[in-house]
Amino acid sequence: MKAEVTINGARHVVDIDDDTPLLWILRDRLNLTGTKFGCGVGVCGACTVLENGEAVRSCQVPGSELHGRSFTTIEGLSPDGTHPCQRSWLEEDVAQCGFCQPGMIMTACALLKRKPDPSDADIDQTMSESVCRCGTYPRMRTAIRRAAVAMRGHET
């Protein structure tokens, strides 16, 4: 089947099997490898992308449901890595191996869109859907609070 899908603002027509998950379209067809495979069953969060600002697990979106939809991946989050979440991630020295971090950053972006001033419980609840084996959780918490402040300041 042919699906027309918009990724990071660019329209793509991809010829795929209807069950091909968005994750593998991004990685194998469009060479957008910033979106990671970690489990394939939607429990680790490494493949998280944004759709209308909401977090979506790209391994759980089949090709048959893609037509006409628009997604943002880590590569398209900002032109030069200056999204408040990306900046706060660097300022708080979050990453260790970094592999889960694109998914974590996208998850945090969606949280902050939904809740611009999240409580610690909101942060823990949302981010606990994802796995970081290096243990960057304490720094992610701080980075999300920092990004929230930066984003609210930006809006006013």
Add this chain to the structure above:
Amino acid sequence: MITTRRNFLRTAAAGGASLIIGFDRLGLIKAATAPTGSAFQPSSWLRIDPDGVVSLTIGKSEMGQGVRTSLAMLLADELDADWARIKLVQAKPTKGSDLGTGGSDSIRSGWKPLRKAGAAAREMLATAAAATWQVERNTCTTGDGAVVHGATGRKIAYGDLVSDAAKLAVPENAPLKTAAEFRFIGKRTRRIDGHDIVTGRARYGIDVKVPNMLYASLERPACAGAVVAVMHEDRARAVHGVRNIIKLPGGGIAVVADSTWAAIKGRAALAVEWSSAPKDAFDSDAHLQRLEAASRETGFITRKEEPPAETGAVTQTLEATYHYPFYAHAPVETMNCVADVRDGRCTIWAPTQAPERLQHRVGELLGISPDNVEVNITLIGGGFGRRLGVDYAVEAAAISRAAKAPVQLLWSRADDMKHGHFQAASVHYLSAGFDAAGAPVAWKHTKAGSFHNISPLDPKETRDAGWYQDWSWGAYDVPYAFPGIQTAYVAVDLPVKHGPWRAVFAPSSVFAREGFIDEVAHVRQADPLAFRLEMLRGADVIKAGTTTVDRRRLRRVLETVRDQSGWGVKLPEGRGRGVACNAYFGHTYIAYVVDVALGMDGALRVERVVAAVDCGVVVNPIGVEQQMEGGIIWGISSALKGEITFRNGAAQQSTFADFAVARMRDAPAIDIHIIESAETEPFGLGEPPVPPIVPAITNAIFAATGKRVRRLPVRPELFRAAS
């Protein structure tokens, strides 16, 4: 881009303008254009180009320990480099190289060579500038990538000096800076590759694409010796995009396809059913029983200290048995490898910690020299020792050979959980003897465990006490001053794959040792932290087996967590505070005070960790904090989350649901105190934070509940029943 020695030399010959220095792990340095003798095989390179860019080619794998940043800092400091112009290049293994990354060794092994290379280059650049200006060398200083003549305010950038500097002999003993002169070492330094990570540009093994690459998924025998009972090859071949189905020598069935998804689907369509497991197939419960029985044997004595004659006779004995389970590494990036076998050669792209082992194993498989296996080391999405094994690369090479194409093999999450080289289970039998006055006078710790089997043991090695100590870190090197000490090791055969896992043999032994010393303190009705300090009295420096332990450093980290945690304050009902400490190989000293809270549902939460660490010279404080935090959270996973169990020869867990790991909600508040060390060298910190955190947690659980945890992971049911 990967730069080899040959490329370096070619560039140097063609341009003739770059300053290139090769060096090895012993710190031998030579200009690249110097004639190479067999005695000098550089594995690392420093190159400064006319545009001022400093390229550092090193073999250490980056897997989250920040090694690219911290090693670059060592070089930059002595070179007085401009940090913004440093570029890291990944070395490839060459004949006789030893690029492996493990044992918390990167900073230790890089400390001298990188500084010597930087100092030599700085000396050459300053000498070249002095010659240009016709002034004395000692009137020139260096800083931010330039040589400065203070008296006249003249300045030449390094890039403009490399052509002249390259003509000079490499000084063998250029002076190194004193600690007071360090400009990078000890300073909080951001990750050199941080921007790549947050923008998704960082390329891990899984992200490698080579022209005409095919994708493979591999179905492995469910347990050792299993054969295919039912398989639907026709259905797999009918999947769109499936190219080939390959039966591997080890019994696996590989599906090779045009895309990752087609390979995954094709493998599912195969719907392989394996022959049922033999009656005696491996079972972890039965294995733990064997270990427990073995822990009562005398075993090989790894350390024995007879009590002095005046020591009181033992009139009372306390004993306990500690059980330690199997764990998976479960890095978020599953095992993967790209292999391209052709024309008697093999090219590999792999997230690996052991490139030379990989060369040898793939060479063995293909019947070619290891020198004909080219290894491109990629970024690693979590190592933790798992990628010291090279099984996934050997599989990829076997598939590529049969498919006659470059192939990327990607393990599923279930593959990764079920076919790891696991942290092996062990059982520890401990006893303490008290004299008639109640004084602790004897300590005994017998570990029943298993030798690693991911690489064959050398049968020619002498199996002396030192050799056995290597399998029982944290047991033989007990730092406490018991007049009589006996530690022993009993080897129990373990047929499933097992190998190094973060901190290797120490976590099990330290869990048992630090739990049991708490039990001894309890019998003595002593405060467990004060009791440890009391038991660290006597000689400041002791020889424990092959390890030297500096008790002053251990006392200091304990005193620091005591003072910083508010130790001794009574906590409310349902809360408890525990302590544990460890000297990792006598190198890195860590103590923790942990607060836990028991929920109404029996769930335990680690609320706060106060840590003190003495790792010698601190290169990057951010790196120290990250490794400490990561090690603490790793320990929370192993104390409170998942374990691997085996039935019918197979691991039963396959996802992050049934092998749970800590999530953000499990992360405590962490307060780290870095000791200003008296040491003049840095020690490692990837592994050392792990061993003492688990017993600090279980000791806190005892303080909160009165229940002694001697079996991991902790089960909430244990506490639900009590309430």
